[in-house]
Amino acid sequence: MLDRWENAVSADASDTDKPIPGRDWWRQAVVYQVYPRSFNDSNGDGEGDLQGIISRVPYLKRLGVDAVWLSPHYPSPLADGGYDVADYRDVDPRFGTLDDFDELVAALHASGMRIVVDIVPNHSSSEHPWFREALASEPGSAARARYIFRDGTGENGDEPPSDWRSHFGGSAWQRVPDGQWYLHLFAKEQPDFDWSNREVREDFHRTLRFWSDRGVDGFRVDVAHGLAKDLSEPLRSQTTLDKGLPLDGSDPLYDRDEVHEIFEGWRRVLNEYDPPRSAVAEAWVPAERRVLYARPSELGQAFNFDLLTAPWGAEEFRMTIAKNLAEAETSGASSTWVLSNHDVVRHPSRYGLPAGTDLDRWKMADGADPAVDVAQGLRRARAATLLMLALPGSAYLYNGEELGLFEVPDLPADALQDPIWERTGHERKGRDGCRVPLPWDSDAHAFGFSTGTPWLPQPPWFAEYAASGEEGSEGSTLEFYRHAIAARRSLQRGESLEWLDAPRRDVLHFARHDGWHVIANFGDEPVALSGRVLVASGAVSADAEVPAETTVWIRPA
Ligand code: NOJ
Numbered sequence: 001m002l003d004r005w006e007n008a009v010s011a012d013a014s015d016t017d018k019p020i021p022g023r024d025w026w027r028q029a030v031v032y033q034v035y036p037r038s039f040n041d042s043n044g045d046g047e048g049d050l051q052g053i054i055s056r057v058p059y060l061k062r063l064g065v066d067a068v069w070l071s072p073h074y075p076s077p078l079a080d081g082g083y084d085v086a087d088y089r090d091v092d093p094r095f096g097t098l099d100d101f102d103e104l105v106a107a108l109h110a111s112g113m114r115i116v117v118d119i120v121p122n123h124s125s126s127e128h129p130w131f132r133e134a135l136a137s138e139p140g141s142a143a144r145a146r147y148i149f150r151d152g153t154g155e156n157g158d159e160p161p162s163d164w165r166s167h168f169g170g171s172a173w174q175r176v177p178d179g180q181w182y183l184h185l186f187a188k189e190q191p192d193f194d195w196s197n198r199e200v201r202e203d204f205h206r207t208l209r210f211w212s213d214r215g216v217d218g219f220r221v222d223v224a225h226g227l228a229k230d231l232s233e234p235l236r237s238q239t240t241l242d243k244g245l246p247l248d249g250s251d252p253l254y255d256r257d258e259v260h261e262i263f264e265g266w267r268r269v270l271n272e273y274d275p276p277r278s279a280v281a282e283a284w285v286p287a288e289r290r291v292l293y294a295r296p297s298e299l300g301q302a303f304n305f306d307l308l309t310a311p312w313g314a315e316e317f318r319m320t321i322a323k324n325l326a327e328a329e330t331s332g333a334s335s336t337w338v339l340s341n342h343d344v345v346r347h348p349s350r351y352g353l354p355a356g357t358d359l360d361r362w363k364m365a366d367g368a369d370p371a372v373d374v375a376q377g378l379r380r381a382r383a384a385t386l387l388m389l390a391l392p393g394s395a396y397l398y399n400g401e402e403l404g405l406f407e408v409p410d411l412p413a414d415a416l417q418d419p420i421w422e423r424t425g426h427e428r429k430g431r432d433g434c435r436v437p438l439p440w441d442s443d444a445h446a447f448g449f450s451t452g453t454p455w456l457p458q459p460p461w462f463a464e465y466a467a468s469g470e471e472g473s474e475g476s477t478l479e480f481y482r483h484a485i486a487a488r489r490s491l492q493r494g495e496s497l498e499w500l501d502a503p504r505r506d507v508l509h510f511a512r513h514d515g516w517h518v519i520a521n522f523g524d525e526p527v528a529l530s531g532r533v534l535v536a537s538g539a540v541s542a543d544a545e546v547p548a549e550t551t552v553w554i555r556p557a
Contacts, residue, residue, distance in 0.1 A: 079189035218278030294333030335393030352377020404477030
């Protein structure tokens with residue numbers, strides 16, 4: 001039996017020079033998330049930076065992605081990895097300067113890629129000048145009205161104004177020296193804005209224009225479902241977080257109907273540009289409410305995290321895909337697909353853990369218990385990725401997944417930086433395990449990430465996943481991603497798929513436009529195929545079978 005990696009579709013290299021044309025480039029784009037701190041360090045301070053990204057533009061171009069999404073690059077005390085912004089219209093000096101930013105935009109554009117930046121409107125950093133001004137001002141002042149300050153409850157006002165909880169653990173209220181409390185749905189260094197305040201609204205319009213004027217192509221909108229809050233007295237209890245989904249618009253803090261008016265205003269600003277700037281909402285809400293954010297009159301797209309949370313299984317994936325495509329059709333948006341990002345356990349690790357492992361508990365444990373089945377995790381991760389890349393809509397990749405990187409679950413306690421670690425009293429380790437700086441060169445200091453000491457320690461096994469070893473190596477995950485993305489670029493047409501009968505319940509089979517088919521075998525046994533293999537997530541045999549836990553794209557016989 002001849003084992004080989006099938007990659008019969010190769011893109012004409014010149015294809016990748018051309019961005020997806022037109023206003024709607026984002027509808028079918030492959031977007032690569034760069035976590036700036038962890039991507040590539042050019043100045044040896046142990047943290048990634050913009051010049052580091054610029055030097056890897058040729059790598060990104062070879063990977064074939066259509067756009068780069070940059071996690072926050074703004075000045076920030078990094079209480080939450082940059083999602084605590086001290087100045088929305090500048091670059092953190094750790095990452096570089098506005099000139100570096102312009103150079104990055106130019107370099108990506110010259111290579112046919114677009115750039116999407118993160119925008120964080122629910123909260124600022126407590127170091128933002130507005131919050132400092134609020135602290136220095138009287139209760140009831142205009143400066144305090146940009147945030148959410150309230151008097152406490154209890155006899156001396158020393159109880160928080162309500163029972164609202166922070167996502168990162170503990171109360172969502174923090175007391176200030178004059179006795180008032182302010183709201184922070186995340187860390188206490190991230191005070192929430194009051195979006196009923198006109199100044200807040202206007203300032204974000206200014207920020208959207210500032211980056212759009214610099215050539216940014218789109219925005220990823222952090223916690224989009226949190227901006228509008230019901231702050232009428234008495235403050236009502238949450239119906240979510242502790243009690244779980246579904247959200248239905250009745251919660252005082254999340255997914256309130258009033259939020260849509262804010263994004264209609266944003267759309268008007270984004271449409272001042274030609275082409276209009278794109279936007280994608282991060283909104284952890286049920287699919288039928290998520291599409292509201294994705295309406296053309298609002299942001300245009302909303303992240304769908306359903307694949308990311310779906311257990312490994314044909315039926316679970318099929319239902320998720322079908323539901324989201326139907327929802328996208330009703331909203332007029334295109335769907336989005338995500339398997340990994342900077343907030344979740346990397347997907348090879350998820351798929352290599354025993355079914356039903358509670359990931360929060362797994363990350364609580366000291367070390368990695370249970371252990372990840374590395375071979376199975378990577379096999380399934382590649383199969384899931386190839387399935388995702390075959391779907392209509394846009395696919396969001398997280399830096400390092402193209403190397404097959406696993407989560408680092410056993411970072412030493414004194415290295416952890418995610419605020420979740422402290423706020424849960426050292427119960428949950430948080431998200432640092434997927435943010436460990438990338439390995440570029442297996443033989444170099446810090447695997448080529450930095451000449452200094454990386455801000456999170458890289459484990460020795462990162463050497464096996466370094467880009468240097470995977471580059472040009474047949475069957476490597478990096479080459480697999482390159483081939484799959486190139487094939488997608490040449491095959492992807494239309495925005496629908498047709499489900500076909502599969503031979504077994506643990507197999508998915510569908511057709512895309514122009515007659516290419518996708519077979520995803522979630523089972524333990526091979527399944528027969530008839531046709532010419534275009535791309536495969538694993539080694540396929542000459543016997544025309546799809547092996548266990550493998551996806552193939554084929555031209556049917
Ligand atoms: C979602 C971001 O993805 C996450 O990293 C961050 O901690 C929260 N929003 C708060 O901004």
